[in-house]
Amino acid sequence: MVLSAYHWISALAEALAGHELRFMLCIVAAWMILGLAGFLRPHSIRFVAHLLFPAGGVLCLGVAVLAGLYLGSGRGPQTAILPLGLPDLPFHIRLDVLSGFFLLLLGVAGAGISTFAAGYFRSGEGTAPALLGLHYHLFLASMALVMLADDAYMFMVAWETMALTSYFLVTSHHRIPEIRRAGFLYLLMAHVGAVCILLCFGVLQGGSWQFTFDAMRGAPLAPVWATTAFLLALLGFGAKAGLVPMHVWLPEAHPAAPSPVSAMMSGIMLKTAIYGLLRVSFDLLNVRFWQWGALLLGLGLFSALFGAIFAAVQTDMKRLLAYSSIENVGLIFTGIGLAVLFQTNNMPLFAALALTAALVHSLNHSLFKSLLFLTTGSVLHATRQRSLGKLGGLIRPMPWVASLALVGTLSIAGLPPFNGFISEWLLLQSFLFTPQLPHAFLNMLIPLGAAALALTAALAAYVMVKFYGVIFLGQPREGSLESAHDANWLERLGLGWLAFGCILIGAVPQLALNAVAPVTGKLLGDSVRPSSTVWWIAPIAQQQASYSGLILLAGIVAVVAATFVFVRLLAHGRMRRTAPWDCGYPWQNSRMQDTAEGFGQPIRHMFGAFFRMERHLPSAADTAPRYRVYIEDRLWRGIYLPIARGVQGLADAIGVLQRGRLAVYLLYSFLTLLGLLVFVL
Amino acid sequence: MHHSELIAQLLKVIAAGLLLISFAMLASRRTQQLITLFAWQGAMLFVSTCLVAYSSGLTEMYYSAGLTLLLKVIALPWILHRLIHRLGAQWDSEQLVNVPTTMMAGLALVIFAFGLAQPITSMATTITRHTLGIALAVILLAFLMMITRRKAVTQVIGFLAMENGLFFAATSATYGMPMVIELGIALDLLVGVFILGIFFFQIREQFDSLDLSNLESLKED
Numbered sequence: 001m002v003l004s005a006y007h008w009i010s011a012l013a014e015a016l017a018g019h020e021l022r023f024m025l026c027i028v029a030a031w032m033i034l035g036l037a038g039f040l041r042p043h044s045i046r047f048v049a050h051l052l053f054p055a056g057g058v059l060c061l062g063v064a065v066l067a068g069l070y071l072g073s074g075r076g077p078q079t080a081i082l083p084l085g086l087p088d089l090p091f092h093i094r095l096d097v098l099s100g101f102f103l104l105l106l107g108v109a110g111a112g113i114s115t116f117a118a119g120y121f122r123s124g125e126g127t128a129p130a131l132l133g134l135h136y137h138l139f140l141a142s143m144a145l146v147m148l149a150d151d152a153y154m155f156m157v158a159w160e161t162m163a164l165t166s167y168f169l170v171t172s173h174h175r176i177p178e179i180r181r182a183g184f185l186y187l188l189m190a191h192v193g194a195v196c197i198l199l200c201f202g203v204l205q206g207g208s209w210q211f212t213f214d215a216m217r218g219a220p221l222a223p224v225w226a227t228t229a230f231l232l233a234l235l236g237f238g239a240k241a242g243l244v245p246m247h248v249w250l251p252e253a254h255p256a257a258p259s260p261v262s263a264m265m266s267g268i269m270l271k272t273a274i275y276g277l278l279r280v281s282f283d284l285l286n287v288r289f290w291q292w293g294a295l296l297l298g299l300g301l302f303s304a305l306f307g308a309i310f311a312a313v314q315t316d317m318k319r320l321l322a323y324s325s326i327e328n329v330g331l332i333f334t335g336i337g338l339a340v341l342f343q344t345n346n347m348p349l350f351a352a353l354a355l356t357a358a359l360v361h362s363l364n365h366s367l368f369k370s371l372l373f374l375t376t377g378s379v380l381h382a383t384r385q386r387s388l389g390k391l392g393g394l395i396r397p398m399p400w401v402a403s404l405a406l407v408g409t410l411s412i413a414g415l416p417p418f419n420g421f422i423s424e425w426l427l428l429q430s431f432l433f434t435p436q437l438p439h440a441f442l443n444m445l446i447p448l449g450a451a452a453l454a455l456t457a458a459l460a461a462y463v464m465v466k467f468y469g470v471i472f473l474g475q476p477r478e479g480s481l482e483s484a485h486d487a488n489w490l491e492r493l494g495l496g497w498l499a500f501g502c503i504l505i506g507a508v509p510q511l512a513l514n515a516v517a518p519v520t521g522k523l524l525g526d527s528v529r530p531s532s533t534v535w536w537i538a539p540i541a542q543q544q545a546s547y548s549g550l551i552l553l554a555g556i557v558a559v560v561a562a563t564f565v566f567v568r569l570l571a572h573g574r575m576r577r578t579a580p581w582d583c584g585y586p587w588q589n590s591r592m593q594d595t596a597e598g599f600g601q602p603i604r605h606m607f608g609a610f611f612r613m614e615r616h617l618p619s620a621a622d623t624a625p626r627y628r629v630y631i632e633d634r635l636w637r638g639i640y641l642p643i644a645r646g647v648q649g650l651a652d653a654i655g656v657l658q659r660g661r662l663a664v665y666l667l668y669s670f671l672t673l674l675g676l677l678v679f680v681l
Numbered sequence: 682m683h684h685s686e687l688i689a690q691l692l693k694v695i696a697a698g699l700l701l702i703s704f705a706m707l708a709s710r711r712t713q714q715l716i717t718l719f720a721w722q723g724a725m726l727f728v729s730t731c732l733v734a735y736s737s738g739l740t741e742m743y744y745s746a747g748l749t750l751l752l753k754v755i756a757l758p759w760i761l762h763r764l765i766h767r768l769g770a771q772w773d774s775e776q777l778v779n780v781p782t783t784m785m786a787g788l789a790l791v792i793f794a795f796g797l798a799q800p801i802t803s804m805a806t807t808i809t810r811h812t813l814g815i816a817l818a819v820i821l822l823a824f825l826m827m828i829t830r831r832k833a834v835t836q837v838i839g840f841l842a843m844e845n846g847l848f849f850a851a852t853s854a855t856y857g858m859p860m861v862i863e864l865g866i867a868l869d870l871l872v873g874v875f876i877l878g879i880f881f882f883q884i885r886e887q888f889d890s891l892d893l894s895n896l897e898s899l900k901e902d
Contacts, residue, residue, distance in 0.1 A: 660900030662836070662893045666828045673824070677797055 013069050020070040021078040021095040024103070024148065027059045027066075028141045034059075035137035038130035048129035049121045054490070056137055057114030063144065064107025070100045071515050079150060086153075092212050094150035097518040098283065101359060102147045102275045104515060108501060109267045109366040110140060116374045116494025117260035119487070120381070126172040126258070135172075139165040139264065146272050152201035152211040159197065159272075163190035166269060169261040170253050182252035189249040193239030197276070200232035204284055216284045226287050233280040234296070241273035241329045244303040245635045251310075254322035255386065259377025262318060266325045267370035271362050274332055281340070282523040290344040294442065296337030301452045303330030308459035309610055312466065312603040313631050315388050315596045317376050320467055321369065324412065327460060328365045331427060332358045334453065338430050339524070345437055348526035353539050354430035355524060359516045361423035364411065364505060368420060371408035371498040372467075375401050378491055379471060382484035388466075388596035393476035397484040400492050402472045407499040409468045411506065413461035417553040419505035422512065424457055429545055459603070466599045475590040507549040509537050597629065604631070612637065688736045689811075695729045696812040699849065700791070703822040706842060707787055707829075708780050712770055715838050716761050722845050723753030733852055741860050742852075749848070752867050757841060757874060764878050765834055770891060783829055787822050794818035801854065812853040819846030833884055833891045837877050844870060 016023060034052050041047040077096035085091045095103075121132060142165060145158035167190070171183035205211055206219030221229065239246040254262045281288065307327030314320035335358025342351035376386075378401045385391055395402040411418035431450040435443055476482055487495065505512050521527040538546035604611065612632040618625030657668070702722045709715055727750045734742030791814075798814035820843055827839035844866070851858045858866075881891060888895035 658900060660897035662896060663828050663831070666824070670821075670824050670828060674793070674821075677793075680797075 012065075013073070016066065016069055017073060018075065018078070020066045020100075021080055021093065021148070023066055024063060024095065024144065025080070025082075025093065027062050028144050028148075030059055031056060031137045031141040031144075035134040035141075038133035042128055042130035045121065045129050048133045049118050050490075052133050053114050053118035053121075053136075056140065057111045057118065057494075060107045060110035060114055060140070062107070063103055064111065067100045067104035067107055068515070070095065071097060071104065071518055074518065085157075089153055089211075091154040091157075092150035092214075093148050093154070094213070095148060097522050098275070098278060099147040101515060101519045102271060102362075103144060105271055105363050105366050106140075106143055106147070106268050108363075109370050109498070110264070112367075112494045112498040112501070113260050113263050113267065113370055113374065114140075114494070115497065116263075116377070116491050119490030119494070120258070120260055120374075120377055122381075126174070127168075132169070132172060135165045135168045136261070136264075139169060139269075143268055143272055147275055150213045152198075152205075152213070152216075155276075156194070156198060156201070159276075160194055162269065162272065163187070163194065166190075166261070166265055170257040170265075172258055172261070173256070179256040182249075182256035186249040186253040189239050189246065193236040193246070196232045196236030196239070198236075200229050200236060200280065203229040203232065204280070213279075213284060217286065221285070221287070223287065223289070226285055227289065227292070229285060230281055230292055233277055234299075237273040237277040237280075238299070238333075240276075241270050241333070242303075242326045243299055243329060243333060244306045244326065245639055247303065247307075247326050248633065248636060248640060250326055251314075251319050251322040254325070254373075255316055255318040259318075259373055259380060262321075263370040263373035263377075266321070266373055267366040270325060270329055271366055274329075274336075274358075274362055277336065278523070281336075288340055288344050290341055290439070290442075293337045293340030293342075293344060296333050296340060297446075297449060298337075300330045300333030300335075300337050301449050301456075303327070304334060304456040305452055305459075306330070306610070308456045308463060309603060309607045310631075310633070311463040312459060313600040313611070315600075316386050317379070317388055317391070317467065317471060318373070318386060320388075320463065321372055321376065324460065324463060325365075325369060327456060328361065328369065328412075331424070331453075331456070332361050332365070334358075334449070335361060335427050335430070338427075338434070341437060341442070342430075342433070343524055345439075347433075347436065348524050349540065350430060350433045350436075351524045352520040352526045353426065353433070355520050356513065356516045356527075356539070357423050357426035357430055359519060360419075360426060360505075360509075360512045363512055363515075364419040364423050364502070367498050367501045367505070368408045368411040368418075371495060371502065372405065372412065374491070374495055374498070375405040375408065378487040378495075379484075382486070383478075383481055385478070385481075388470045390478050391471045391476075391481065392474045392590060392593070393472070393481060394484060395472040397482060398472075398486045400486050401495070404492070404495040404499045405472065406468065407502050409464040411502040413464040414457050415461070416547075417503075417506045417549050417556060419502045419509075419512070422506060422509045422547075422549070424453075425547060426539060428453065429539055433540075462603070466596060470594075470596045470599065474593045475588075477590045477593075503553075507553045509547070509549050513537060513539075597627075604629075610634065685736055688732050692729055692732055692812060695725050695732070696815040696849075696853075699725050699729075699819055699845075700815050700822075703819050703826075703842070703846075704784070704787060706838075707783055707822060707826050712765055712832065712834050712838075715835060716758050716765070719761075719838055719842060719845075720754055720758040722842060723749060723758070726845055726849060727754060729849070730852055730857070733856060737856055739856060742857055744860065745852075745857050745863055748863065748867055752870065753841075753845065757870070760874055760878070761834070761838070764881065768834075768881060768885060768891065770832075770834060783825070787825060790821040790825060791818040794821055813850060816846055816850035816853050819849060822846075831893050833877075833881050833893055836893065837874065841870065841874070 034056050038048045038052055077094055079095075080093045082091040082093060117136065121129060126132070127135075139162060142158045142161035146155060146162060149155035149158055167183055167187045170186055171179055173179050174183070201211065201216075203225055204216045204219065204221070206216070206221050206225070208215050208219050210216075210219075234243075235246070242250040254266060257265065281292070304327045307323045307325070307330055311320050311323035311327060314323060335354050338354035339351045339358065342348070342354060378398070379391065379394060380386055382398060382401075383391060383394070407418065411420040414420040414424040428450065431446065431453060434446040434450075437443055437446070486492075517527040519527075536546050536548045538544070604613070612634050614630040614632075616626070616628040618627060659665075699722060702718055702725065706715055706718050706722075709718060727746055730742060730746035730749055734740070734746055794817035795814035798817055802811060802813055823839050823842035823846055826842065827836055830836055830839060848866075857863065884893075884895075885891055
């Protein structure tokens with residue numbers, strides 16, 4: 001049985017060998033056709049959701065298989081030139097290990113999300129099903145094309161298509177003004193970012209005016225220009241990834257979007273930005289400086305800490321997850337920063353370790369964050385509530401969602417034996433090697449960074465306890481929650497797939513390390529080879545540190561099973577169910593349990609400097625007392641509002657020119673004429 | 682030799698006349714008067730073009746002169762006359778912004794134009810080269826007139842006067858533009874005046890006056 005499966009897989013691999021790129025293009029085309037196919041029956045949710053979305057999911061799986069086979073085969077890059085685009089400016093396409101890895105991520109996460117989406121979308125909610133299907137599948141196709149693009153033109157077309165389709169998906173409930181506002185903010189940030197990326201490519205071509213990536217790889221750049229290109233790329237891709245201080249759109253757009261879309265944006269789209277930054281800084285630029293690494297490290301750590309702290313004080317479950325995305329993106333950038341630092345100091349092995357941590361964390365984040373966003377979707381559908389203050393006790397009416405969400409929360413909290421632990425462990429490992437850097441100043445500062453990383457990890461765990469505890473545990477805070485229904489089978493399948501991925505990578509991290517090894521090998525010339533046994537991974541040396549997911553998992557399962565059996569044997573027939581945490585007080589009700597605000601209060605107190613808070617305390621005589629607290633990002637008032645005011649002021653200043661008087665307009669042209677004449681003279 | 686000397690002298694006199702008419706236009710208050718001045722300007726232009734054509738022996742310059750006579754001395758003044766009669770605007774007068782100041786600005790412009798024309802004059806070889814400064818001054822003065830006026834009809838006259846200046850500059854620097862271009866410009870002028878005439882009626886219908894300050898209300902706040 002196993003043998004025949006093995007034969008079947010190897011036969012498939014042989015059939016596809018060397019043609020992965022072609023098949024991927026076919027899949028991209030198929031996605032576009034699926035998107036258009038919805039218009040055959042534009043209002044039928046059965047046709048669009050139950051037929052087209054699962055088909056899209058199967059195609060995602062196809063991409064994952066192709067990318068996996070390509071990464072495993074160890075073959076060189078495959079290129080193609082599409083007969084599309086402008087005359088003399090055809091689209092160049094290329095599949096190499098870096099794009100292969102990110103396509104694997106897209107395929108794996110996309111399969112789960114598409115399956116979930118098939119069960120999630122209901123008729124009569126927001127945009128017509130056919131439009132939703134079109135934007136969704138175009139979004140998938142454009143993300144795949146971003147990763148396959150081999151010239152700046154193709155890249156920008158795919159990148160902008162991605163931004164536009166995701167904008168339409170975010171605003172699918174466009175009748176609500178807040179959602180329109182969130183969508184506008186997202187679109188604005190996306191365009192500012194795209195302009196930066198465009199300028200970055202303009203710098204990268206280095207005077208050759210060739211915009212293929214091949215020409216850019218060969219273009220010699222002066223250090224100043226290389227740094228300019230890097231900074232532009234950091235701004236552009238940072239705005240898409242949600243790096244602080246370009247993060248403001250994330251907590252607005254994610255809650256506004258339907259849950260599968262939030263999952264897709266957070267799980268996959270943020271990774272296209274990571275991909276872009278890696279592509280520019282490790283592939284297209286042929287010089288790097290350690291200062292870049294220090295900058296990435298600083299920004300990454302700050303984002304991670306910032307995201308974790310803000311996530312801890314949120315009361316909207318999707319906003320909480322959005323801030324958690326900022327935190328995770330921060331961790332990924334931290335890894336990339338360390339990789340640059342090590343690589344510029346000729347320590348390729350440590351650089352590979354740090355980059356491995358970043359890449360594995362990207363993969364992990366795409367799994368567990370998609371999983372969590374999707375569970376919030378199920379909760380939202382079952383209860384119509386997004387505010388944590390009105391949820392609670394959902395583990396009883398929604399056991400499936402609750403248990404799958406538990407896998408996600410444990411993963412994101414970085415607990416073994418789940419996947420989040422692997423990448424955070426690798427990242428901490430690479431921090432441990434920083435004392436070998438030949439910069440005295442950095443050596444003093446980086447331990448602080450490691451401490452910040454540890455703090456972030458702890459805060460992330462705190463956030464997840466809050467997320468899970470307030471939604472699923474305790475007593476329901478509203479009466480209507482008792483009748484909440486569990487997810488349907490398609491939703492469960494999608495959630496189950498992602499949860500399975502979290503457990504699989506956690507238990508057998510060799511899989512992820514093997515997928516990442518060719519990438520680090522190509523970008524840095526060295527890679528982290530997991531040690532030869534199936535049981536252990538030891539990134540640098542066995543004496544240094546090693547980890548076995550399988551043994552740990554087996555141990556945990558054994559302990560849990562033993563406890564279960566033991567308790568059953570001992571306590572059988574003498575169990576009684578009672579409300580949790582009532583501490584012997586019999587009249588406990590749901591108003592007495594800890595709330596989301598209460599849970600976040602210590603963090604709000606400790607990190608008060610980060611927030612702008614407005615509190616409304618009820619007076620003692622109030623008969624219907626309400627306590628309200630508004631928490632705002634200081635950066636919004638510190639950076640964004642001044643910029644907005646500046647732009648408005650500039651526009652007003654230019655508006656002064658418009659007087660409405662013909663004589664004044666004539667005077668303008670007259671003065672221009674005189675000025676030009678003087679210039680000629 | 683004596684002959685061409687005389688023509689050059691005559692051209693200078695005509696150029697001086699053109700400049701004088703420009704100043705007169707700048708200072709004149711009535712629309713009717715402006716149209717007469719514009720016709721005179723056209724006539725001066727016609728004579729100067731004829732003289733240049735005679736001295737250079739270029740036959741197409743005669744065509745150009747004929748075109749000027751037909752269009753700028755007869756057709757356009759006549760059209761404008763009829764227009765203001767139908768609009769009842771022939772006795773319109775307008776408040777000018779401080780005539781002496783305008784005159785001073787005009788003087789400054791003339792000096793500027795002469796300074797500007799200096800290097801070009803030294804390069805040109807035409808008999809009329811010394812009048813280039815005046816031609817430029819005529820353009821700038823007409824522009825100044827457009828800026829200082831508030832009525833729609835005077836704007837159009839200023840615009841036409843500017844074109845006269847351009848034409849004069851062309852003849853004085855290079856013996857005129859190619860015939861095709863000149864024909865094109867002549868047609869443009871004619872069509873432009875027709876279209877602007879239609880606009881006059883529309884503006885008057887909308888605002889009950891041809892005062893352009895009414896257009897300020899169109900500004901977006």
